[in-house]
Amino acid sequence: MELLQVEHLTKNFGGLTAVSDVSLKVDDNELIALIGPNGAGKTTIFNLLTGVSVPTSGTVKLKVNDNLESLNGKPVHTIADLGMARTFQNIRLFNNLTVLDNVMVGMTSKTKENMLSEVFRTPSFYQTEDSMYEAAMKLLKLFKMEDSADQLASNLAYGEQRRLEIARALATKPKLLFLDEPAAGMNPNETADLTNTIKMIQEEFKIAIVLIEHDMSLVMGLAKRIYVLEYGKLIAEGTPSEIQNNEEVIRAYLGGDDNDLA
The missing domain is CATH 3.40.50.300 (P-loop containing nucleotide triphosphate hydrolases)
Structure with a gap:
């Protein structure tokens, strides 16, 4: 179909x-x-x-x-x-965030946490955070970027920035x-x-x-x-x-x- x-x-x-x-x-x-x-x-x-x-x-x-x-x-x-997800002709990353955080940002739209759990940091909030972290690291490993997880996106080489933008798009599933x-x-x-x-x-x-x-x-x-x-x-x-x-x-x-x- x-x-x-x-x-x-x-x-x-x-x-x-x-x-x-x-x-x-x-x-x-x-x-x-x-x-x-x-x-x-x-x-x-x-x-x-x-x-x-x-x-x-x-x-x-x-x-x-x-x-x-x-x-x-x-x-x-x-x-x-x-x-539907996309990348752009001109790379659009959150340059002042780490590689890991760029990917995790892409996952936020799929989380089900409500405002109260986020404000009061309930156990379910931390469970969600842990799950997002594990999923993001798995994605970075597929892209051979797990060793760069803590680097700022702005410090990556050009080709790596392209890969990160694609990984972030994939994080939206x-x-x-x-x-x-x-x-x-x-x-x-x-x-x-x-x-x-x-x-x-x-x-x-x-x-x-x-x-x-x-x-x-x-x-x-x-x-x-x-x-x-x-x-x-x-x-x-x-x-x-x-x-x-x-x-x-x-x-x-x-x-x-x-x-x-x-």
Whole structure:
């Protein structure tokens, strides 16, 4: 069954149409990629799907309790609670918190403690804290970051900050994870580590992933299906091999040179 269903999504900013009549779908545990040149509307689509922006028209539906439920008009925190999480082009961490605390912050929306237990520090409060700590450390261990748990996020290397942002998103227990250019600014070794990390996420968590990325070697090595945007419009959809040989994609995305799609 479809996990995410997007139909005729459109977003206008004044006289500019940033996204025009885009329809796409994501199935359970599927990894798809959204590619296109700069300014094609990829991040705008992420913002529309996750509630950061409101569509001008069209519908976004997510599977909730085996039924597709409309997300239109729902606030960001509600959409996150329903099982969608994301990272951003520009890393957004709590730089003055430790690595561990960054992950634990992502878990707070799933806790059931009431205000009285938090104010009076009841036994259930400490049980919850212990449970969150253990879960956060387990997550950091999966990302090979447990030794950095007590470091400030601001002191991490760039690639580690990227991994931490993904770990924090996973701490919300999503069923659909959006990764917005996770390899941006990475060197080849960091990109290779990221590729392995994304593979690990799918194997370990059995969740769907939607990936925006300009690194075509990463996209072609991970995605099962690819959607291609140009000027806010969807111009192609298919498997990596189909996209590599699509003449319209080569023209629009690479100006007639297909070397970067290899």
